Amino acid sequence: MLDRRGFLTAAGAGLGAAFLRARPEHLQASLTRAEEARLAVARGAPPPPLEVFTPEQAADIEAIAAQIVPTDDLPGAREARVVAFIDHSLATWASDRRQAMVDGLAAFNTAAARRYSGVQRFAQLTNDQQLEFLRASDQGPFFQEVRGAVLVGLFSHPANGGNFEKAGYRILGFDDRYIWQPPFGWYDDKANGGPN
């Protein structure tokens, strides 16, 4: 009776999902803090300080995230503050993924530095180099885990600390008003009394 697609998608989300399975005892505290941070931001405060990543690591993760869901006329992963979400997750309920994420990033940067002379880290690559490098490495476990974390940070309920200013919902055209009257869209307009 659990919604089957949800159950199976969550179970089958693969490597991305390794990051997503929280330790439940940590979740509530994490959510409370995320809510406090959200309220602080709403009052004009800057994003919360990093807890796990160094500024360099955060820049690399943000560069990867911004390639996964780039910014165009709508916000992307960067504006959704996905890096802050991932950082805080690794500090709390996803702390069992912390080492894997940090080690994975180090290996990822080493590979980037080996391929492109004169750079140490992914964030230092040009946009074209970043795209080229990701196309060659997007099947690896590190990228897949970052991708999963980025999607959660972008598209889950803002109460979890990501999806800043509902950036993910805006991309999808989803409106979280939660109370609606028909017609809902183009096709049910006529059936529900409209002109289409």
Add this chain to the structure above:
Amino acid sequence: MQAPHAGASAPRRAAAARFAPSTLVDFVVVGSGAAGGIVAKELSTRGFTVVVLEQGPRMAPEQFEHDEFRYFFQSALSNDSKTQPQSGNASVGYHRLVGGGSVMFTANYWRLHPIDFDERSRVGAIPGANLADWPIRYADLEPYYTKAEWELGVSGAPGPFDPPRSRPYPLPPLPIKGSGVLFERGARAIGLHPQAAPMCILSRPYQGRNSCQNCGYCGGFGCEHQAKSSTLFTVIPIAEATGRCEVRAGCYARKIETDERGRATGVIYFDAAKVEHLQRAKAVVLCCNGAETPRLLLMSASSRFRDGLANSSGYVGKHLMFNGDVGTTGVYEHEINDWKGPMVTRMNWDFYDSDPARGFYGGGGMDGRYWGYPLLFAFDGLPPGSPSWGAEFKRKLRHNYSRTMNIDCHSTSLPVETNRIELDPQLKDAWGLPAMKVTYRDHPDDLATMRFLAGKALEIHEAAGAVTKWAPPRFEQNGGVHLLGTCRMGNDPATSVVDRFHRTHDVRNLFLCDGSSMVTGGRGQPTATIQALAYRAGEHIARFARRGEI
């Protein structure tokens, strides 16, 4: 225990009984979900004292959130792979909270049809399956389907393939949404007979509860408006108002205690602090679901019942049925905005009956429905071959989300002896109890049925004008949330676990009533049947108790 909460049901809860575990109550019911809530209400309103043990928390309506990350990925209100690990080649999902799956399900409310009860007699034996007739017929259950629809509150309208009904639906159908319009259009175009979907959601205010506000969050979520007719907001408050029923949340049952005469004497459980208690009772009713009921019986083995309690047949845990389930997806030209409104508004039963001309056993139904929520869509909603990151990924998410809908196919699962729930010999859960081992392999006829229906669903998408459409690459199921058939009902103690009144053949004062009782799985959407069985079981168990026949 959860603190008493504010909200509409608070005054009723004030009257709820409290029993010490050492108090000998008439019944202990394990599980407060689709079946347990009803059994507790039927027994307590007939004058019996009842303690209901529920492993999950009690939620107030305003505590339900639209947070798929917490509910789907973090198992906030469902069995959790971290604390409740499973082994085997498949996994089962269920909800853990007062009201159980009835709070969180999509709310499809299909009755079985007469053929579901005697199909073995009609189609004969099927190799590789243990198909059997039920010991009851549709006519035996019909009054209880009607009772469930009227007491809980179900919206619907008659259709051409409906089984006979003694009363109309209490409420008219929910308003049609885009996926319903497109499903209806496509189905009619290929000669089928779509109809309004029967849903356990209020289309009008009913019995003091509000109607659906079209929030879009049914499947996997609780309804903050109480418009979904869960046991939490319907029968459980009635049971508590008798002053004879206590619903005890946060209690994880580990064993049914039996005495030297082989009678059940109560249930041993862990409270929320993992402290062990024995709730004494004159009789025990298990309504845990089709996975946890057999597990609890197997964990209740003793020197007298070496293979598990009520398992002289060896049938406990066997014949697990998930129902076939295939989602086909279509992307359309205009905005459907199917993320508003209930998940399903139109369905069809043209292929319900098994047809020998198809060359295999099986049948099912289809419905037009919402694909799913934002995060799940980002993971899995785009057509095969779409990029998984980058500018084009984002563009497709943006374009498709409001234009995507599904036609889902729901179908027969044959009862296969080797599809089963067992205890893992090594793996333990967070309470130190044997973990569940789940084995499941679809019968070839089940796969053929899924393939057949998926083909029809794609024809409907095509006829409805889908720009893009696809079916999943594989139909084999490695998980399920319809948990059926594992303690089947029957007249012969050698080939069934409970009798026609849900009493175990082996233990006179032990009853089982949930999806595990079902002999066949129907064509999907088992909740209406589980609840009709629960009304019927409650009535009969009360009758036995009154006559001193327990």
